Amino acid sequence: MSLPGDYHTHSFLCNHATGQLSDYIHAAISLGLPEIGLSGHFPMHLLPSQFHKYAMSISQLNSYLNSAKELKKKFSSKIETKIAFEVDFHKPILSQYKQALKPILPDLDYLIGSIHGCSWNGYIIPIDSSFSLPNELKQNDNGTDSLLLAYYDELLDLVKSNYYDVLGHFDVIRKLGFIPENLDLINERVFRVLDALEVSNMAVEINTSGLRKPGNELYPNKLIINELIQRKIPLVMSSDAHRPDDVGYAFESTMKFLRRKGLNSICRISSHEKTQFSLS
Numbered sequence: 463m464s465l466p467g468d469y470h471t472h473s474f475l476c477n478h479a480t481g482q483l484s485d486y487i488h489a490a491i492s493l494g495l496p497e498i499g500l501s502g503h504f505p506m507h508l509l510p511s512q513f514h515k516y517a518m519s520i521s522q523l524n525s526y527l528n529s530a531k532e533l534k535k536k537f538s539s540k541i542e543t544k545i546a547f548e549v550d551f552h553k554p555i556l557s558q559y560k561q562a563l564k565p566i567l568p569d570l571d572y573l574i575g576s577i578h579g580c581s582w583n584g585y586i587i588p589i590d591s592s593f594s595l596p597n598e599l600k601q602n603d604n605g606t607d608s609l610l611l612a613y614y615d616e617l618l619d620l621v622k623s624n625y626y627d628v629l630g631h632f633d634v635i636r637k638l639g640f641i642p643e644n645l646d647l648i649n650e651r652v653f654r655v656l657d658a659l660e661v662s663n664m665a666v667e668i669n670t671s672g673l674r675k676p677g678n679e680l681y682p683n684k685l686i687i688n689e690l691i692q693r694k695i696p697l698v699m700s701s702d703a704h705r706p707d708d709v710g711y712a713f714e715s716t717m718k719f720l721r722r723k724g725l726n727s728i729c730r731i732s733s734h735e736k737t738q739f740s741l742s
C-alpha cells in the first residue's frame with residue numbers, strides 16, 4: 463500500500479523540535495511519501511509570554527518562507543513540498559492573527575488550526591503536561607470537566623471561523639490525562655464539532671503523535687475517527703514530527719486501520735484547494 467503525505471512537521475525553528483527543514487524532506491523522500499508539509503508553529507506572539515518560545519519569531523518569517531520555497535523547488539522532482547503553518551486559535555485574537563497572516567497567505571498551501579492554550583475561567587490553560595496548571599483548576603470539583611467542555615466549545619468556534627484548512631489534533635486535550643466525569647456531556651460537545659465540520663470546508667488530520675505518548679492512541683480517538691469517515695469529512699495524515707525520524711510515524715499501520723474503518727480516499731491540499739485522492 464502506498465503511503466500518503468505527511469501534513470504536519472516542525473523543525474528547529476519551533477525551538478522545541480530538532481532538525482533542519484531539509485532533514486524532514488529527506489526523511490519523507492526516503493519513506494517514499496508523495497508529499498511533505500512543513501508546518502511549524504506560526505509565531506505565538508499574540509498569546510501570553512510563556513508560549514512565545516515554542517514558535518519562530520515574527521522576524522524569522524521571511525527567511526522561513528524563502529528557505530521553504532527554495533526547498534520546494536530543489537526537491538520538486540522527488541517530492542511535493544507543502545508550505546504551511548500550524549496556527550493557534552484563540553477567538554479574541556483571531557482578527558490579529560488574520561492580519562498578521564494576510565500578506566503571506568498566498569505563499570502557503572494550508573493552515574492547520576490548533577488549540578494549544580484553552581480559555582478557562584480567565585486563564586489560558588496550556589495543553590501540555592510540562593506546564594503547571596493553576597491550583598484553581600485542580601481544586602475545583604468540576605474543574606476538569608469544565609475545562610474539557612471549554613476546550614470543545616473553543617474548538618467549535620475554531621471550525622465555525624471558517625479560516626483554517628485543517629483541524630489540528632482534534633482531541634489533544636486528552637494529553638492532560640483528565641478522565642471525564644460526565645462523558646455523555648463531553649461527547650455531546652464533540653458531536654457539535656463534528657456537525658460543524660460536516661458543513662465546513664475543513665479537512666481533519668489523523669495525527670499519529672498520540673501513539674508516541676503514554677496514552678498510545680491516535681488524535682482523534684476511534685469514536686471520532688469513525689464519525690469522520692462515515693460523514694466523509696476530508697482527512698489528511700500527520701505525524702506532528704518534532705524530529706526528522708518521526709516523519710511518517712506509524713503511517714502504515716494507521717492507514718490499514720483507517721481502510722478497515724472504511725476510508726477510501728485521502729485529501730491533498732495545494733494553495734488552500736482540496737482534492738480527494740482515492741486509495742488503491
Ligand SMILES: [Zn+2]
Binds near residue numbers: 548576578630631
Ligand atoms: Zn499542535
Ligand SMILES: [Zn+2]
Binds near residue numbers: 470472548702
Ligand atoms: Zn504540531
